Amino acid sequence: xxxxxxxxxxxxxxxxxxxxxxxxxxxxxxxxxxxxxxxxxxxxxxxxxxxxxxxxxxxxxxxxxxxxxxxxxxxxxxxxxxxxxxxxxxxxxxxxxxxxxxxxxxxxxxxxxxxxxxxxxxxxxxxxxxxxxxxxxxxxxxxxxxxxxxxxxxxxxxxxxxxxxxxxxxxxxxxxxxxxxxxxxxxxxxxxxxxxxxxxxxxxxxxxxxxxxxxxxxxxxxxxxxxxxxxxxxxxxxxxxxxxxxxxxxxxxxxxxxxxxxxxxxxxxxxxxxxxxxxxxxxxxxxxxxxxxxxxxxxxxxxxxxxxxxxxxxxxxxxxxxxxxxxxxxxxxxx
Numbered sequence: 170x171x172x173x174x175x176x177x178x179x180x181x182x183x184x185x186x187x188x189x190x191x192x193x194x195x196x197x198x199x200x201x202x203x204x205x206x207x208x209x210x211x212x213x214x215x216x217x218x219x220x221x222x223x224x225x226x227x228x229x230x231x232x233x234x235x236x237x238x239x240x241x242x243x244x245x246x247x248x249x250x251x252x253x254x255x256x257x258x259x260x261x262x263x264x265x266x267x268x269x270x271x272x273x274x275x276x277x278x279x280x281x282x283x284x285x286x287x288x289x290x291x292x293x294x295x296x297x298x299x300x301x302x303x304x305x306x307x308x309x310x311x312x313x314x315x316x317x318x319x320x321x322x323x324x325x326x327x328x329x330x331x332x333x334x335x336x337x338x339x340x341x342x343x344x345x346x347x348x349x350x351x352x353x354x355x356x357x358x359x360x361x362x363x364x365x366x367x368x369x370x371x372x373x374x375x376x377x378x379x380x381x382x383x384x385x386x387x388x389x390x391x392x393x394x395x396x397x398x399x400x401x402x403x404x405x406x407x408x409x410x411x412x413x414x415x416x417x418x419x420x421x422x423x424x425x426x427x428x429x430x431x432x433x434x435x436x437x438x439x440x441x442x443x444x445x446x447x448x449x450x451x452x453x454x455x456x457x458x459x460x461x462x463x464x465x466x467x468x469x470x471x472x473x474x475x476x477x478x479x480x481x482x483x484x485x486x487x488x489x490x491x492x493x494x495x496x497x498x499x500x501x502x503x504x
Contacts, residue, residue, distance in 0.1 A: 208449040213244040214270040216436075217262050219255030219279060221369030224341060225388040225472065229305055229434045230274045232466045236457040243270075251368050254344035255279040256290055263297040265439040272301065272450065273437045278345040280437070281490055285497045287344065287504055299447050301436040302454040303482040306473045308389040308431055309350050309407040310415075315400065316380040322404045322424035325384070329360045337363045339382040341370040341391075344504055346432050350407060351386040352502060357426050377401050388432065389414065390471030407431065414471045433475070433489075435482060451479035 214237065216230045227249060234245040250258040255278055262273040280294045292298075311322070319325045329336040338355070340348040343366030355362035365382060367373040370391040377385045378400045385392070389406055393414050396403045405424045406412050408431060421428040436454060438447040457463055458476045467474040477485070 208445050210241045210243045210270055212270055213246055214241060214272065214450075215246050215248050217248045217250055217258050217271060217273045219250055219252070219258030219273070219275065220342065221251045221371060222249050223371035223391075224369050225307060225390050226274055226276055226434055228390075228470055229467075229472065232463060232470070233274075233304060233436075233454060233457055236460060236463055237453060240453050240456065251342075254283065254342040254348075254366070256283050256287065256292070256344070259283075259290070259292045259294075259298075262437075262439050263292045265441055267441045267443060270446075271439060271442075273298070273439075274434055275437055276346060276434055277432050277489065277493065278342065278349075280435070280486070281493055282346060282349055282497055283344055285494060286502055297440050298437040299440055299442065300482045300486055301438050301447055301451045301479060302458070303433060303435045303475055303477040303485050304454065304458055305434050305467060305475050306431055307433070308412055309347055309386055310389040310392040310396075310403045310418075311354065311405050311421075312377060312385045312387070312392045312396065312401045312403045314377050314380045314383050315402065317383050319404070320402065322419075322421070322426065325404055326358045326360055329358075329362065329384075333361055335383060336360060337365050337382050337384065339365045339367060339373045339377060339385045341367055341373050341387050346430075347386040347388065349497065349500070349502065350428075350430055352500060353428060353430070354386070354421075354426065356500070357428055374401070393471040433485070435486070448479065451482075 216234050218227050218230045220226050230247045234247050238245045259279050262271055265271045283290055284294045313319060319328055338351045340351055348364055351364050370387050373385055374395055376382045392403055395401045403418050405421045406418055407429060408420055409429045458474055464474045
């Protein structure tokens with residue numbers, strides 16, 4: 170035990186060390202911030218999207234990309250590279266030389282589900298990419314063609330059981346999260362469904378509206394405008410509570426199926442990108458997502474904006490993978 174007279178000195182020393190620690194942390198943080206601010210972009214930034222124009226991921230890329238142009242001082246170009254449910258884009262971005270400014274905007278289908286179910290990905294979602302910024306959450310919506318005589322989920326399930334040869338469910342991409350969620354719906358409802366993958370949301374919705382496919386599972390935001398216009402009917406959404414964009418539409422649980430799931434869009438840099446450049450992009454994208462005009466555009470598009478740091482993005486991905494990996498593996502889904 171320390172002598173009584175030494176306690177004041179110990180407290181003073183502890184205080185001095187604490188102050189020194191804070192000063193060091195502040196200086197380190199300031200130096201990092203200054204280093205990030207010194208990172209300059211002298212060539213265009215390309216945002217690669219693994220889906221056709223018109224879908225949710227594409228719209229997120231364009232909203233954020235428009236704002237990044239003025240902040241980075243270079244053109245920002247959205248490159249749509251559809252194919253293999255978004256995996257083709259990941260394969261191409263992985264091989265980006267360090268000298269090029271390229272980000273990929275991806276969802277769980279590419280960065281969580283595909284690595285678990287496809288043996289020929291030719292990319293490692295955790296090793297080949299660096300999470301930069303998590304920018305929005307979304308629900309899934311189950312919608313039906315206006316030619317289908319059902320207005321509630323239980324009516325749809327009864328129709329599918331009575332018409333197994335017509336129980337086709339369209340999704341925006343094979344192996345996408347809507348695809349996986351569609352399988353979950355069929356399994357939970359004990360309905361044998363045939364999932365049909367499209368090359369994006371636009372062709373899927375065209376076929377649902379035209380009656381070529383009776384049911385679709387897609388992200389909520391792409392289906393809401395068509396639902397509002399009476400071109401299709403959304404019967405249920407996948408969130409744990411009703412959506413502010415569809416207050417009259419029940420959740421799956423409210424409609425009788427105990428299901429809930431959400432997705433996200435996140436910017437990733439190839440692991441080849443210099444660390445300070447990826448950090449700079451994370452800071453700038455976070456600033457863009459704090460912009461009231463950006464938030465308004467997301468909400469006007471039926472999407473929920475998220476403001477996140479790079480560390481928070483990494484933590485979200487870790488938790489999401491831990492939650493969904495057992496679910497995907499248990500399903501036994503095979504491409």
